[in-house]
Amino acid sequence: MSDPVPVLTIDGPSGSGKGTISRLVARRLGWHYLDSGALYRAVGVAAGWADLDLDDAGALVRCTFDTEIGFREGDGGELRVLVNGHDATDELRTETAGAAASAIAAIPEVRAALKDRQRAFRRAPGLVADGRDMGTVIFPDAPYKVFLTASAAERAERRYKQLKDKGVSVTMDGLLREILARDARDASRTVAPLRPAEGAVHIDTTGLGIDAVVERVLAVVAP
Ligand SMILES: Nc1ncnc2c1ncn2[C@@H]1O[C@H](COP(=O)(O)OP(=O)(O)O)[C@@H](O)[C@H]1O
Numbered sequence: 001m002s003d004p005v006p007v008l009t010i011d012g013p014s015g016s017g018k019g020t021i022s023r024l025v026a027r028r029l030g031w032h033y034l035d036s037g038a039l040y041r042a043v044g045v046a047a048g049w050a051d052l053d054l055d056d057a058g059a060l061v062r063c064t065f066d067t068e069i070g071f072r073e074g075d076g077g078e079l080r081v082l083v084n085g086h087d088a089t090d091e092l093r094t095e096t097a098g099a100a101a102s103a104i105a106a107i108p109e110v111r112a113a114l115k116d117r118q119r120a121f122r123r124a125p126g127l128v129a130d131g132r133d134m135g136t137v138i139f140p141d142a143p144y145k146v147f148l149t150a151s152a153a154e155r156a157e158r159r160y161k162q163l164k165d166k167g168v169s170v171t172m173d174g175l176l177r178e179i180l181a182r183d184a185r186d187a188s189r190t191v192a193p194l195r196p197a198e199g200a201v202h203i204d205t206t207g208l209g210i211d212a213v214v215e216r217v218l219a220v221v222a223p
């Protein structure tokens with residue numbers, strides 16, 4: 001039997017830098033990249049388009065099965081996400097989509113429905129997968145696991161800058177409140193809660209620049 005395709009899982013709370021670091025590390029390794037949060041966000045956006053009630057679990061589960069989610073590379077090499085054929089990349093990144101994703105992600109049947117779609121990303125020569133349960137549930141046999149954190153204040157500040165740069169009007173107080181609410185919901189749900197996988201290397205990125213974090217993560221794969 002050939003060796004299984006290697007996976008590097010990068011889990012952590014909102015704003016810890018998972019997406020940024022995973023993309024850069026995947027590029028350096030020449031591996032594929034899975035943004036698992038984009039799948040939950042895509043269902044959240046599709047549910048919004050269909051005007052579904054976020055308390056109607058049955059409708060959200062049906063919506064998960066019915067939503068087509070595609071990934072493609074944009075002109076600038078960035079990842080674009082298509083929801084039912086529409087480019088929803090910008091809408092996906094809003095805090096509204098993040099909050100909807102977090103609510104939907106607490107429904108066990110939604111998580112189960114997205115499992116195989118996530119595992120299908122495991123293709124040679126390797127995969128970097130970012131999310132909340134990559135190391136604990138989706139790829140428990142991954143040989144490399146990282147848990148990224150940063151203080152809530154620094155995560156809110158990063159998100160503030162990111163959204164400001166995009167011209168989105170937000171307040172630091174509001175963002176900090178949303179981040180703390182999402183942390184609490186993601187960590188306290190009964191199914192696949194946010195927590196470090198056993199054996200994951202913890203990296204606290206508070207006060208650490210992006211390049212330094214990338215090097216630390218690469219050292220996990222090739223010490
Ligand atoms: N170590 C870091 N230092 C400073 N800014 C960072 C760092 N890591 C990520 N960022 C910035 O923080 C913002 C949120 O990062 P992102 O990768 O979207 O986090 P996550 O995927 O964990 O929510 C982005 O604007 C990104 O450029």
Ligand SMILES: Nc1ccn([C@H]2C[C@H](O)[C@@H](COP(=O)(O)OP(=O)(O)O)O2)c(=O)n1
Pocket residue numbers: 012013014015016018019036037038040041098101102105106130131132133134182186
């Ligand atoms: N593997 C995952 C990925 C995301 N989720 C849920 C929980 C998160 O609050 C939302 C959005 O995730 P996403 O990683 O896109 O959000 P951040 O970039 O960390 O703010 O989706 C999840 O439950 N499991």
